[in-house]
Amino acid sequence: MRELFEALSGFLRTFGALQLFFLRLLVESPRVLARPRLVSRQVFNAGALSLVLIMVCGFFVGAVIGLQAYSNLARFGAEDQVGPFSALSLMKELGPVITALLFAGRAGTALASEIGLMRATDQLSAMEMMAIDPVVRVAVPRFLGGVISMPLLVAIFTCVGMLGSYVVGVPLMGLDSGAFWSELQQGVGKADVYEGIIKSVVFGIAGSLIAVWEGYNAVPTAEGVGRATTRTVVITAVVILIFDFIITAIAISQG
Amino acid sequence: MQQTKAVEIGTGAFVALGFAALFFLTTQTTNLQSFDQGYFQVTARFENIGGLKARSPVSMAGVKIGQVHSIEFDPEDYTAVVTMNIDARYTELPDDTDASILTAGLLGSQYVGLQAGGSDLYLENGSELLFTQSAVVLENLIGKFLVNSGE
Numbered sequence: 001m002r003e004l005f006e007a008l009s010g011f012l013r014t015f016g017a018l019q020l021f022f023l024r025l026l027v028e029s030p031r032v033l034a035r036p037r038l039v040s041r042q043v044f045n046a047g048a049l050s051l052v053l054i055m056v057c058g059f060f061v062g063a064v065i066g067l068q069a070y071s072n073l074a075r076f077g078a079e080d081q082v083g084p085f086s087a088l089s090l091m092k093e094l095g096p097v098i099t100a101l102l103f104a105g106r107a108g109t110a111l112a113s114e115i116g117l118m119r120a121t122d123q124l125s126a127m128e129m130m131a132i133d134p135v136v137r138v139a140v141p142r143f144l145g146g147v148i149s150m151p152l153l154v155a156i157f158t159c160v161g162m163l164g165s166y167v168v169g170v171p172l173m174g175l176d177s178g179a180f181w182s183e184l185q186q187g188v189g190k191a192d193v194y195e196g197i198i199k200s201v202v203f204g205i206a207g208s209l210i211a212v213w214e215g216y217n218a219v220p221t222a223e224g225v226g227r228a229t230t231r232t233v234v235i236t237a238v239v240i241l242i243f244d245f246i247i248t249a250i251a252i253s254q255g
Numbered sequence: 256m257q258q259t260k261a262v263e264i265g266t267g268a269f270v271a272l273g274f275a276a277l278f279f280l281t282t283q284t285t286n287l288q289s290f291d292q293g294y295f296q297v298t299a300r301f302e303n304i305g306g307l308k309a310r311s312p313v314s315m316a317g318v319k320i321g322q323v324h325s326i327e328f329d330p331e332d333y334t335a336v337v338t339m340n341i342d343a344r345y346t347e348l349p350d351d352t353d354a355s356i357l358t359a360g361l362l363g364s365q366y367v368g369l370q371a372g373g374s375d376l377y378l379e380n381g382s383e384l385l386f387t388q389s390a391v392v393l394e395n396l397i398g399k400f401l402v403n404s405g406e
Contacts, residue, residue: 040262040263041266043269043270044265044266044269047269047270047273048266048268051269087284091280149273151277152269152270152272152276155274155276156272156273158276159276162284184284185283185284188284188285189310190281193280193284193285
């Protein structure tokens, strides 16, 4: 009983500390944005370096969705719905979720291990001694870099995915190019696009926050840094899937 | 120095590509903007709208010229009031145009079909279509058929 209580209060303490850390990041953000060079470097690390991975994965995810949609819809004679089907599933679900998972694996781990290693090699303490706030100098630019990169990565993933399903649908399966696009435009509404954008922003904040938090609070040993990296991927994946459900439920109840 | 330059180019290219993708998604994948630009509203009363929903197409001669904006129930005379947004380009529709609820294909979604009348006066914002034909409900049809065949 007592252990259960302790585990619960420990969890709440971590959770509360995470919220405070998040607030701290937000409060310090304007100050860091005044020095865009720090942030743009992190946009390069988190975004530009993930670009090839995101594009390759996006293309093949879109292609496989196109293939599945074609083979299943053809049974009902509804092949012309391949366009809207793959566009909607990419825009609303697969784009944000898979990009966020890839982002956790590619950029999140890099952030966590980088900051964790700084902690382990006492670089963060050294900064404090030089009266440089490590949250401002290290954590906030990395957090902002992730938050800025994520929606852009999701948009690129979705566009490349649509190209992938187009390549499967039109040249490979012999659908009509005009019908593919007109059905796609007919089936997709502004609300669908916005839902994807909202998801990408939320996932960007969650993924970057978790990575920076895990790195910043890593146990300063080689094992601790490794642990922080693993936890980043696991926690980000779980949190993103939960948020995905919540946002989808809200979007559907809105109408 | 060389390295900073590469980083800057990479970041710039990434951000530009990202915004291009966002722009593409918001403008090229939907075609609702043609109706965002300008439309006028007309209403019509139906005894039964079947499966008609908000955003169902409104078409004339098979061409989509607008969409259903909202559907409300009028408790005074037990009819459904359907408000439609018609593209502002089509201002010269006669005011005795009649509206009927039709089905695309055998089990497809329902839409409002308009048929031009012969009046010299045109529909304008807020007009009501007086001649309407309700949706055909399959169950009622089958019911009638069974009653008739029993006689």
